[in-house]
Amino acid sequence: MRALGPGSVSSFLKIVLEVVHAALWVALGLLLIGGMALLVFQPFVGQLYELDLHDLTRSHPANISISPMMLALCMFGFAIYVAVLVVVFNRLRRIFETLTLGDPFLPHNVGRLRVIGLALIALQLWSYVLSTFLHWAAPSVHGDKGISVNPTAWFAILVVFVLAEVFREGARLRQDAELTI
């Protein structure tokens, strides 16, 4: 199976990315609507929620109490995370569009890869913020793990920036070839 062009692996991956991108928009919408609903109806449901998180936290106490305000804040926090993921997947599917057309070495793709790299940095940093918030809001669930730095994720971010430079050089060579008479 071919790697580039119509009917190739990249065109199949582009379809997968389109589906994930749409699913992320739906998730983002649900999180925002849920968070807003919790804030609006807070006076009517001004009690603590009992969340059963047994499946998520096997080694910790399963039930936690959380106020509607805290739950709404958590939902907005995850909404920001999903929003950055939407940015990443949007740029990725545009890159895959050019791969499907068989012409990936475009100056636009350099910018897209850099945006993806920056968005991945933002995701990592935001995950630390969320982790700290959860540790403070629900210590019984989050335990005493604190912030855990994932070296693989940071290495992947570095690879994305290196890939952006490779694309920049590729785009330059392509332009050179086009302007060689």
Add this chain to the structure above:
Amino acid sequence: MAIRLHLDRMLLARRMSLTELSDRVGIGVADLTLLKGGQARAIRFTTLDALCRELDCQPGDLMQFDAGEPETPAEL
């Protein structure tokens, strides 16, 4: 770019149109227009060979180095 190509001057001296030169050397008019306008980034020896052959001139008659012109940046 500091290298200038005097293709238009040479065509005028030979009383030849760009289309005629294109037919003779087998290079598209669009590419020759890029060369004439100084937008080309590089020229192949085969192209230079064909141009010199058809215009009956030396490479030096076609090109000139102008030190006052700024260098073309290699970056995109």
